[in-house]
Amino acid sequence: MAPVEGGLAFVTFYPIILITFYYCGSGPGILVSVLSGLAGEYFFIPPYRAFSTDIATYTPLAFFCVTAVLISLVIIRLHKGTQQLEISLEALRESEERFRQAMEASTDGLWDWNITDDTGFFSPAYYRMLGYEVNEFPMTGHSWSELIHPDDYQQALTVNQECIDNRRQSFEVEYRMKCKDGSWKWILGRGKALQRDAQGHAIRMIGTHVDITERKRNEEQVRQLAFYDLLTRLPNRRLLNDHLNQAMAASKRSGRYGAVMFIDLDNFKPLNDTHGHDVGDLLLIEAADRLMGCVRETDTVARFGGDEFVVVLIELDVDKAKSTTEARHVSEKIRAAMAAPYLLAIRSNKNAATIIEHRCTASIGVALFINHEASPDDTLRNADNAMYQVKEAGRNSIRFYDVKT
Numbered sequence: 001m002a003p004v005e006g007g008l009a010f011v012t013f014y015p016i017i018l019i020t021f022y023y024c025g026s027g028p029g030i031l032v033s034v035l036s037g038l039a040g041e042y043f044f045i046p047p048y049r050a051f052s053t054d055i056a057t058y059t060p061l062a063f064f065c066v067t068a069v070l071i072s073l074v075i076i077r078l079h080k081g082t083q084q085l086e087i088s089l090e091a092l093r094e095s096e097e098r099f100r101q102a103m104e105a106s107t108d109g110l111w112d113w114n115i116t117d118d119t120g121f122f123s124p125a126y127y128r129m130l131g132y133e134v135n136e137f138p139m140t141g142h143s144w145s146e147l148i149h150p151d152d153y154q155q156a157l158t159v160n161q162e163c164i165d166n167r168r169q170s171f172e173v174e175y176r177m178k179c180k181d182g183s184w185k186w187i188l189g190r191g192k193a194l195q196r197d198a199q200g201h202a203i204r205m206i207g208t209h210v211d212i213t214e215r216k217r218n219e220e221q222v223r224q225l226a227f228y229d230l231l232t233r234l235p236n237r238r239l240l241n242d243h244l245n246q247a248m249a250a251s252k253r254s255g256r257y258g259a260v261m262f263i264d265l266d267n268f269k270p271l272n273d274t275h276g277h278d279v280g281d282l283l284l285i286e287a288a289d290r291l292m293g294c295v296r297e298t299d300t301v302a303r304f305g306g307d308e309f310v311v312v313l314i315e316l317d318v319d320k321a322k323s324t325t326e327a328r329h330v331s332e333k334i335r336a337a338m339a340a341p342y343l344l345a346i347r348s349n350k351n352a353a354t355i356i357e358h359r360c361t362a363s364i365g366v367a368l369f370i371n372h373e374a375s376p377d378d379t380l381r382n383a384d385n386a387m388y389q390v391k392e393a394g395r396n397s398i399r400f401y402d403v404k405t
C-alpha cells in the first residue's frame, strides 16, 4: 500500500482525535494525534507492523495528523460557537419573557417612541391606567400630549423637548392626564433618549408612566392638615403668616396699603355652653363662609384660633385716607354679615333636628400696613389691640389701630 493510501486509513483515527480534543482539550488531543500517526505508520504503511526506515513515508501521515488537529479544532470551535449562540438565544428568550410578564403584571405604563416617524408603543397598563382599552388609540406624540391637563401641558412638553434637543439625558415630570371617563389622574412621567442622530437630537425615546394620584391626594391631605383649619377649611395661623408676609412684600412693591382685620365673635361661649360644642362649630363654619363672601378672592381669610378670625386685604390705595375708607367699608360689611341671624340645627337624636335662630356679633380691630413700616407680628398685634378696645367699649363695632393710641 502506498503511503497516501496508508494515510487515508489513518482517517479512521479522526473520531478518536476529535473526541479527545472535545472532552480532554488541546494537549491530550495533540498527543492522541501523534500516537494515532505512529499507530497508522505501524499498521497501515509498509512494511506493516513495523516502523519504516524511509523518512518519506512519514510525510503524508504528518499531513493527516496536522489535518486531524485542524479539523478537530474547527469542528469544536463551530460546535461551541453554536452552543454559545443557543445559550444567548435562550437567555434572550428568557429575558424577553421576563420583561413581558413584568409588563403584564405591572400597573406602570411603558412607552416607546420613534420620533422620526412618530410611531411607537404604549404598554397595556398605559391604556388601562387611563381607563382605555388596550390599543384603543395609536402611540404618537400627539395622542400623549392631547391628554395632558392644560395647566401642566407646558411643563410636560418643555422637559420632553429638552430631552429631544439633548439639553438633558432623561426627565422626570408630574402632570395630570385625562382618563376616558373625563376624570384626571396624576402621572409621574419618566423618559430618556435611547438613540440620537448625528446632531444629537433624540430619534427614539423610552419611558414609563406611574399613577401617583393617591400620593398626590395624600400630599394634599397633609398640606391641608398643616396649613388649613380642619373645621372651617380656612387657612390656619401658619398659612396666614405666610400670606401676610407675601401681602407686605407686595405692598412694598406696589406702594399700596393693605389691611389686617382681627375679628373676634362676641359672646360666643354661651352658645357652646347652652347647646354644645357641635352647635358652636356650626356657627364657626357659617361665620367663616360669611367672611369669605365679604372679601375678594385675592384677600385672605384665616382662622386664628377659637372664635377669632383674621382677614388680610391687599392692594388698597396708595393714599392712606382712601385705604382707610376702603378697609372701613369692608369691615362694616363683615360686621353686618356677622350680625345677621344664624340658623343652626340642633340634633337631639339621630333623626330629628331642631333649628334655632342665634344672634352673634363681632368685634373688629383693623391695622393698615405699607412698605414694611411694621413687622407682620406687630401689625397683627396692632389689629388685636384695636379689637380689644372694641370689646372694652361694648363689642359689635370696628376700631382702627392708631399709632398715637
Ligand SMILES: Nc1nc2c(ncn2[C@@H]2O[C@H](COP(=O)(O)OP(=O)(O)OP(=O)(O)O)[C@@H](O)[C@H]2O)c(=O)[nH]1
Pocket: 231, 264, 265, 266, 267, 268, 269, 270, 272, 276, 277, 278, 279, 280, 281, 284, 305, 306, 307, 391
Ligand atoms: N364650638 C367650638 N368652640 C370653640 C372652638 N374653639 C374655641 N372654642 C370656644 O370659643 C370660646 C371663645 O372664648 P371667648 O372668645 O373668650 O368667649 P366669648 O364668649 O366670645 O367672649 P368675648 O370674646 O369676650 O365676647 C371658648 O368657649 C372656647 O371653648 C371650636 O373649635 N369649636
